[in-house]
Amino acid sequence: TQLLEQSPQFLSIQEGENLTVYCNSSSVFSSLQWYRQEPGEGPVLLVTVVTGGEVKKLKRLTFQFGDARKDSSLHITAAQTGDTGLYLCAGANHAGNNRKLIWGLGTSLAVNP
Amino acid sequence: EAGVAQSPRYKIIEKRQSVAFWCNPISGHATLYWYQQILGQGPKLLIQFQNNGVVDDSQLPKDRFSAERLKGVDSTLKIQPAKLEDSAVYLCASSLRTSGRSTDTQYFGPGTRLTVL
Numbered sequence: 151t152q153l154l155e156q157s158p159q160f161l162s163i164q165e166g167e168n169l170t171v172y173c174n175s176s177s178v179f180s181s182l183q184w185y186r187q188e189p190g191e192g193p194v195l196l197v198t199v200v201t202g203g204e205v206k207k208l209k210r211l212t213f214q215f216g217d218a219r220k221d222s223s224l225h226i227t228a229a230q231t232g233d234t235g236l237y238l239c240a241g242a243n244h245a246g247n248n249r250k251l252i253w254g255l256g257t258s259l260a261v262n263p
Numbered sequence: 264e265a266g267v268a269q270s271p272r273y274k275i276i277e278k279r280q281s282v283a284f285w286c287n288p289i290s291g292h293a294t295l296y297w298y299q300q301i302l303g304q305g306p307k308l309l310i311q312f313q314n315n316g317v318v319d320d321s322q323l324p325k326d327r328f329s330a331e332r333l334k335g336v337d338s339t340l341k342i343q344p345a346k347l348e349d350s351a352v353y354l355c356a357s358s359l360r361t362s363g364r365s366t367d368t369q370y371f372g373p374g375t376r377l378t379v380l
Contacts, residue, residue, distance in 0.1 A: 191371075191373050198368070250308065253305040255305045
């Protein structure tokens with residue numbers, strides 16, 4: 151059974167600070183996605199990483215896929231209150247016809263003014 | 264482009280009652296998903312449809328949960344009878360289901376928050 155572990159589970163920081171959240175597995179994934187979910191809304195896709203070692207940047211957010219495609223990290227620079235939310239990683243394997251996503255439990259981030 | 268629509272947004276029922284949720288996916292999206300999300304946790308896939316066929320329902324508690332997607336568009340998820348532990352947000356998502364090696368983007372609706380008393 152494939153599992154994705156996210157850490158930390160909860161994070162409370164002040165505006166302007168930097169932070170990193172992690173998504174780890176013992177399994178290899180063909181691709182990994184990061185979603186952000188705000189209260190009362192569904193998750194929204196931030197990025198998909200596919201290649202081992204890949205780094206993608208989205209404004210102040212930097213996503214990295216591990217060389218072995220078993221882990222990923224999300225780094226936020228100079229956090230803002232608008233970054234508050236639940237950050238979810240989800241991995242997929244492209245073997246077979248059903249590319250079910252394996253979801254982590256999420257990191258709940260609170261950025262305080 | 265209209266997003267995924269869900270209704271109702273909130274529902275409060277007593278245990279042993281029945282409840283139904285409705286989802287209208289993005290037009291043209293072949294794949295539809297129902298997830299259960301406990302507060303502060305990641306989504307748990309309940310059932311996945313490809314057009315009007317079931318692809319995966321391995322985590323659906325079939326003794327009380329049922330879902331259908333008639334005509335391959337709208338879908339309903341029903342719980343009968345509800346238990347206290349069913350209190351959660353029920354999310355519907357859809358994806359285009361393109362061929363090839365790319366991972367489909369799932370587009371989520373706002374969810375239905377169910378409280379079972």
